[in-house]
C-alpha cells in the first residue's frame with residue numbers, strides 16, 4: 001500500500017495541506033516567502049504534489065522542484081522550518097510515526113532540488 005492510501009487518500013491529503021499552510025503562514029521564519037503568492041493556486045499545487053509524492057494518482061502538472069524554488073535562494077533553515085510544520089501537521093492528524101518517517105523521507109528526496117544544490121554539497 002502507498003503512503004497515500006495508508007493515511008486515508010485524498011481527504012487526508014486535503015486536511016494535511018490546509019493545516020500545513022496555516023502553520024507556514026503563521027511561521028515568521030518562512031512566511032515572507034509566501035507574501036506575494038496566490039495561496040489558492042498554491043494549495044492546489046501542493047495537494048497534487050503531495051498526492052504524487054505519497055504514491056497516489058499522478059496529477060501533478062507544476063514546475064519541477066528545482067525550477068519552482070530556485071529564485072528564492074532557500075537555505076537549510078528554511079527547509080527544516082517547512083519540514084517541522086509538516087511533521088506537526090501530521091501529528092495533529094494522528095498520522096502514525098512510521099508513516100511520518102516515510103513522508104519526511106520523500107521530502108528529503110527533493111531537498112537538493114528545493115535548495116538548488118548539487119547532491120554532493122548537501
Ligand code: HEM
Nearest residue numbers: 030033034037045046049062063068074078079082107114
Ligand atoms: C519538501 C519540500 C518542498 C516541497 C515538496 C515543495 C513543493 C512545492 C510545489 C509543488 C510548488 C508549486 C510549484 C509550481 O509553481 O508549479 C512550490 C512552490 C513554492 N514553494 Fe515549495 N516546496 C518545498 C519546500 C519549500 C520551502 C522550504 C519553501 C520556503 C521556505 C518553499 C516555498 C515555496 C514558494 C514561496 C512557492 C511559490 C513560488 C511561486 O509561485 O513563485 N517551498 N513548492
